[in-house]
Amino acid sequence: MKLILLGPPGAGKGTQSVELCKRYGVPHISTGDILRQSVKAGLPLGLKAKSYMDKGELVPDEVVIGIVAERLKDKDTEKGFILDGFPRTVKQAIGLDEALKGIRSGIDMVIYFQTSPKVAIERLTGRRVCKNCGFNYHIKNMPPKKEGICDKCGGALYQRPDDNEATVLNRLKVYEDQTKPLVDYYSGKGILKKVSGDLGVNDLFKVLSGLFAEAKLA
Numbered sequence: 130m131k132l133i134l135l136g137p138p139g140a141g142k143g144t145q146s147v148e149l150c151k152r153y154g155v156p157h158i159s160t161g162d163i164l165r166q167s168v169k170a171g172l173p174l175g176l177k178a179k180s181y182m183d184k185g186e187l188v189p190d191e192v193v194i195g196i197v198a199e200r201l202k203d204k205d206t207e208k209g210f211i212l213d214g215f216p217r218t219v220k221q222a223i224g225l226d227e228a229l230k231g232i233r234s235g236i237d238m239v240i241y242f243q244t245s246p247k248v249a250i251e252r253l254t255g256r257r258v259c260k261n262c263g264f265n266y267h268i269k270n271m272p273p274k275k276e277g278i279c280d281k282c283g284g285a286l287y288q289r290p291d292d293n294e295a296t297v298l299n300r301l302k303v304y305e306d307q308t309k310p311l312v313d314y315y316s317g318k319g320i321l322k323k324v325s326g327d328l329g330v331n332d333l334f335k336v337l338s339g340l341f342a343e344a345k346l347a
């Protein structure tokens with residue numbers, strides 16, 4: 130199962146990835162997570178990426194293509210993988226095709242999470258993330274039992290610096306301008322499947338499982 134999850138920020142790609150990886154046993158590759166870890170660790174990559182991320186702009190293509198190309202060389206990707214938040218530009222998609230050429234067969238399916246801006250904005254501005262285990266909450270839709278504290282591990286919850294309203298609006302604009310063209314790119318290859326990102330977590334998970342069963346990916 131070699132998948133790409135495509136859709137605007139706030140579509141629920143990260144949430145579904147976690148569930149899908151658990152169910153299907155393939156690694157979750159999120160360029161956003163990898164970049165945030167590099168920022169946290171104070172790595173040169175993180176220093177370079179942070180200014181883009183804080184503004185809601187894209188990190189340069191060469192940088193993220195390099196990250197993913199390296200990650201795909203790891204043995205755990207042999208049985209498949211879920212790419213979340215990559216590719217985000219046509220140039221990245223071409224870079225991915227090239228990276229896969231030598232080592233793996235191509236992508237099986239690209240799932241396009243069609244999501245209304247209103248839902249995305251609401252989800253992102255209300256999101257809280259556990260500092261310790263990374264689990265996501267929402268102040269209204271999925272609040273923790275104790276305010277500011279993770280149910281799973283007791284860690285402190287925080288708001289991502291790019292989840293304020295102004296930056297969220299810019300991320301959505303960047304998505305429309307630079308990432309949306311990938312819908313045509315992959316639909317031209319005949320591997321795009323559209324789902325509604327507005328659905329709740331469990332309903333969307335069922336839709337996705339159905340798609341994989343139908344395509345005999347699982």
Ligand code: ADP
Nearest residue numbers: 138160161181182185186187188193214215217
């Ligand atoms: P979201 O999808 O909610 O915006 P991500 O965690 O995927 O969140 O990305 C956060 C930020 O990391 C992006 O706004 C961007 O700056 C950077 N980033 C992540 N993935 C990419 C990518 N494939 N290309 C360029 N920048 C990226």
Ligand code: ZN
Nearest residue numbers: 259262279282
């Ligand atoms: Zn936690």
